Amino acid sequence: MAYEAHPDRYDTIPYARCGRSGIQLPRVSLGLWNNFGDDRDRGVQRDIVLRAFDQGVTHIDLANNYGPPPGAAERVFGEILASDLAPYRDELIISSKAGFDMWAGPYGEWGSRKYLLASLDQSLSRMGIDYVDIFYSHRFDPDTPLEETMGALATAVNSGRALYAGISNYDDEQTRRAHAILNDMGVPLLIHQPRYNFFDRRPESGLFDALVELGVGGIVYSPLAQGLATTRYLDGIPSDSRVRTANWIDEKRITPEYLDHVRALNAIAEGRGQTLAQMALTWTLRHPAVTSTLIGASSVAQLDDNLAAASAAPLTADEIAAIEPHAIHRLVDDWL
Numbered sequence: 094m095a096y097e098a099h100p101d102r103y104d105t106i107p108y109a110r111c112g113r114s115g116i117q118l119p120r121v122s123l124g125l126w127n128n129f130g131d132d133r134d135r136g137v138q139r140d141i142v143l144r145a146f147d148q149g150v151t152h153i154d155l156a157n158n159y160g161p162p163p164g165a166a167e168r169v170f171g172e173i174l175a176s177d178l179a180p181y182r183d184e185l186i187i188s189s190k191a192g193f194d195m196w197a198g199p200y201g202e203w204g205s206r207k208y209l210l211a212s213l214d215q216s217l218s219r220m221g222i223d224y225v226d227i228f229y230s231h232r233f234d235p236d237t238p239l240e241e242t243m244g245a246l247a248t249a250v251n252s253g254r255a256l257y258a259g260i261s262n263y264d265d266e267q268t269r270r271a272h273a274i275l276n277d278m279g280v281p282l283l284i285h286q287p288r289y290n291f292f293d294r295r296p297e298s299g300l301f302d303a304l305v306e307l308g309v310g311g312i313v314y315s316p317l318a319q320g321l322a323t324t325r326y327l328d329g330i331p332s333d334s335r336v337r338t339a340n341w342i343d344e345k346r347i348t349p350e351y352l353d354h355v356r357a358l359n360a361i362a363e364g365r366g367q368t369l370a371q372m373a374l375t376w377t378l379r380h381p382a383v384t385s386t387l388i389g390a391s392s393v394a395q396l397d398d399n400l401a402a403a404s405a406a407p408l409t410a411d412e413i414a415a416i417e418p419h420a421i422h423r424l425v426d427d428w429l
Contacts, residue, residue, distance in 0.1 A: 096177035099147040106149035106403045111310030111384045114283055116257070118186065120378055121403040122152035123396075124314060124387040126159050129166035137392065142173050144393045146181065148400055154286075154312070154387055155220075156190035156231060157212045163195055164219055171220035185226070189216040190261060190286075192231025204234030204242035213249055227284060228255035230271075232262040239267070243274040250280050257283035261314075265299035272307050282309050284384070289313035289377055291322045291358070291420040301382035310384040313377050317388070317399075321425050322373040324359055327352065346425040354419040361415050367405060374402035376416060 108117040123145045129138050142153070159166035167189065178185065191212035194202040201208060213228055228249045230242050246258040258280055260271050272282045285304055287296045293315070304311045317323055326347050355369070362372035377386045390396035408416070 096143060098181055102147050102149045104149070106400065109384045111284055112304070113308030114257070114281065114310065116186070116283065116310070118152050118310070118312065118385040119150050119403065120385055121150065121374065121400055122154055122312060122385045122387050123150050124154040124389050125166040125170060126154075126156070126314075127389050128391045129169045130160040130162070131165045132161060133391075135169070135172075138169055139173050139177070140393050141390050141396055142170065143177060144396055145390075145400075146178065146185075148397075150400070151184055152186040152188070152312075152385065154188050154314075155216075156193070156229075157195050157216050158193050164215070167216055167219040171222070175221055182222070187220070187222065187225050188227035188229065188259065189213070189220075189225050190229035190231035190259075191216075192229075192234070192261070204230055204232075204237040204245075206241050206245040206248075209242065209245040210248060213254055217254065224253055225255050227257045227259045229259040229261045229284075229286060230263075233260075233264070233267045239270055240274055243271055243278065247275060247278040247280040257281070259284040259286060261286035262288070263300075264295075265303040268300060268303050268309070269307070272309065282307070284310040284312055286312050286314055286387075288315045289383070290316050290318040291373060291376065291416075292318050292422065292424045292426050294420065294422040296382070297380075301380055304382040311380075311382045312385045312387055313383055314387045316374050316377045316386045317370055318373075318425065321346065321351070321355075322358075323370040324355070324368070327355060327359070348425075351425050354421065354424060357419045358416065361412060365406075365408075365412065367402070368398060370399060371402040371405060372408075372416075374399060375405050375408060376413075376420070378402070379408050379413065 106119045108119055111118050155167050155170060191209050192204060195212060230246060234242060249255040250258055258275060263271060268285055275282045287300060289296050359369045362369045365372060374386050377383055388399045
């Protein structure tokens, strides 16, 4: 049966202005990092993307290396776009990134002009589209002049292969420099994508202030700390959890101290009538620098549960104060 988008899709989720641009993003956006590789069911992947769009999630976030294998998420999304969402392309904000290891040799990662523009062309080919709405430098490259990296983003925009430029995983000083370089080239810096959650609060130490000052939007990734900002581990470690299946979460992080703080956070969430995951998302959205928060989803049910955070009541001052002693930077994460 041919897909038809829900006629009331824009009545469900709130949107926010992205910095000082003309773009509005849904308060919760869908990222295809972990659940859109060749190791997952194609039918479930399609159902998740279409359900998200039916709920008003217009922003789909990808990167060249999302999979597995690298490139698979873009290819899978391209198939869904071609089969179902092509009539709605102008209603979508599609982003991709380049910066991490993608192919062999010295031109397959980091921030050179050659890598970024070659990667963008590959991404467009995999998705079967002429342009992305946002193209990001996925990480700062300490060995490439920032003028070269930003120049590649400017070329992407000026050539029509991207509508907007973004950066990800840059600190506040790097962000200010990137903004100034792009500004001199006549290309606005639309958006920054940092990691931010209860246990990784680095953006609060200067980056968020810079985004507000510069008029740059913010979209945060890993708001659930790969499941650590949920109740996933309160009753043991499930066999299908990321602690068991992913390389970047170690069982040693599930400590008695961590569990005590998560139980306290869960009690606050229950008092609000939310799940802990929903409150974790609401917490990221409390900051004025955050335009949108990025979620992943392995099922439609999980997607729906997390999207409920977009329309939840804001945290009160008392609730924020109650959360503060338990939202401890680096409590579970030594990857900082």
